[in-house]
Amino acid sequence: MALERTFSIIKPDATRRNLTGKINAMLEDAGLRIIAQKRIRMTQEQAETFYGVHKERAFFPDLVKFMTSGPVVVQVLEGEGAVLKNREVMGATNPANAEDGTIRKLFGESVEANSAHGSDSPENAAIEIAYFFAGAEIVG
Numbered sequence: 001m002a003l004e005r006t007f008s009i010i011k012p013d014a015t016r017r018n019l020t021g022k023i024n025a026m027l028e029d030a031g032l033r034i035i036a037q038k039r040i041r042m043t044q045e046q047a048e049t050f051y052g053v054h055k056e057r058a059f060f061p062d063l064v065k066f067m068t069s070g071p072v073v074v075q076v077l078e079g080e081g082a083v084l085k086n087r088e089v090m091g092a093t094n095p096a097n098a099e100d101g102t103i104r105k106l107f108g109e110s111v112e113a114n115s116a117h118g119s120d121s122p123e124n125a126a127i128e129i130a131y132f133f134a135g136a137e138i139v140g
């Protein structure tokens with residue numbers, strides 16, 4: 001399998017509980033390398049654009065409010081099959097349905113406050129990475 005990059009977010013429910021290090025250790029243990037990382041407060045505009053695909057969904061306003069409610073850590077992860085691998089380590093969207101040992105099972109509080117985001121395809125990963133990082137900030 002080829003080296004691939006994906007975009008990851010440690011969400012506000014996780015930064016609030018000081019879980020950045022624990023989540024990063026799980027990503028690294030899975031063979032993913034954190035090649036860019038910064039802690040930011042997402043603006044309303046960034047959250048609305050980032051989750052724009054969901055803008056017609058009933059949960060969209062709540063989701064934007066949640067994603068701007070505290071600091072997030074945005075990351076670029078690199079590894080073999082990084083997109084799928086990261087989705088595996090995160091687990092299902094709803095922590096109640098996530099496999100044991102996954103980030104969302106261990107740390108997720110609800111279907112919304114589910115601790116982590118990971119790109120769902122290499123195409124979206126490229127778009128999401130470019131939205132939050134300049135090329136020079138990514139050191140592979």
Ligand code: RTP
Nearest residue numbers: 059063092093111112113114116117118119120
């Ligand atoms: P993400 O995009 O954050 O990696 O999560 P995902 O692919 O597993 O799930 P997606 O369907 O893309 O949903 C994006 C985020 O919206 C919140 N959500 N809330 N209240 C609800 O029913 C609901 N459903 C989704 C979650 O924060 C989810 O991760």
Ligand code: MG
Nearest residue numbers: 117118119120
């Ligand atoms: Mg998604």
